[in-house]
Amino acid sequence: MTFAKSSIEKVMLTLAVNIVYSGPKEVGQKYTKLFSPYSLSLEDHMLKWEELPTKVFSLIPYSCASGPRYDLYSVNARNLNPPTWVDFGNEFEESMQQHPAANGSSMMIETFPVQGIEALRNDYSAFPHRKYFHNIIEVIGVYTDDSVAKPVDDFLRSWRVKFAATSGYEKLHVNQNYAHDDEPLSALYGYQPWRHERLTKLKGAYDPYGFFDGYHVVPSDVKKWT
Known part of the structure; x- marks a missing residue:
């Protein structure tokens, strides 16, 4: 990381x-x-x-602490495009200098071995990122002063678009745990119609009353997939 x-x-x-x-x-x-x-x-x-x-730098306890606001945008990427990262580093430093109340904001890249999941056929399970899980880029705004909320959010959102453009994938792919909640559901769970049908069927079987509708909810109606 x-x-x-x-x-x-x-x-x-x-x-x-x-x-x-x-x-x-x-x-x-x-x-x-x-x-x-x-x-x-x-x-x-x-x-x-x-x-x-x-x-790991005590990051998980720090992230669970009450008080700070966390604003997270994420993109799955095959490529880590060097010119993109030079631009991000320069703009990130400039943004933090303009908004010092957001100092402590961060960027993270998670890279995993994918040989195991890629060895399985694409329809082995409903796991959506079998061919789209090489790197996860996360930009994380951290602040306690709400006056910087909008400029921080604008900056991070714009960089989600830029990272996606050079990710090496044709469409936006986002790990569900790191989603911002404004992405199309297909970016989180996969774009193929059979995935939507399979997940909606599971939703109906295991959560017919919507008790787990609070977190990037899988639609109970296949027509409601975005």
């Missing part, structure tokens, strides 16, 4: 790379050494699997 975070003290971008390797420490260090020539500092730790969610 890669974070670009605007530092309140220095008002500049800070880039951090977190590499998680499941295996012997000596083997994992082969990968961390690839980045060490470019690093101001380098740390490596052996952790138990159950410790991992709370040890």
Whole structure:
């Protein structure tokens, strides 16, 4: 996971790379050494699997803290287009300098091994991103002063469009857990009609009364897919 975070003290971008390797420490260090020539500092730790969610820069506990507002936009991407990232870095730093109340906002790239899911046929399950899960780009606005809410949201939304344009996918694909809630449902669950039919059927079987309608709801009527 890669974070670009605007530092309140220095008002500049800070880039951090977190590499998680499941295996012997000596083997994992082969990968961390690839980045060490470019690093101001380098740390490596052996952790138990159950410790991992709370040890990655303490991000999960921080994200669950009450008080700050979080504004998240996300895009799945095959490509991480270098010119796009240069433009984003420059504009992100400029935006944070213009709106210091949003310092602490961040960008994250999550990259996963996809050999396992891509080895299965496309209709193996209703999982929507079997061919569209190479990288997840997230831009996250963090602030407590609501006066910066609109400019932060405008900036992040515009960059969702720009990242999608160079993602390498023909359509918008968004991991459901990171959706903003303004995307078409097909971007979250897949565009193929058979997926819509399958998910709507499951919705009717397991949630006919709509008890789970509060979070990117799967339509109970197949005609209501967007």
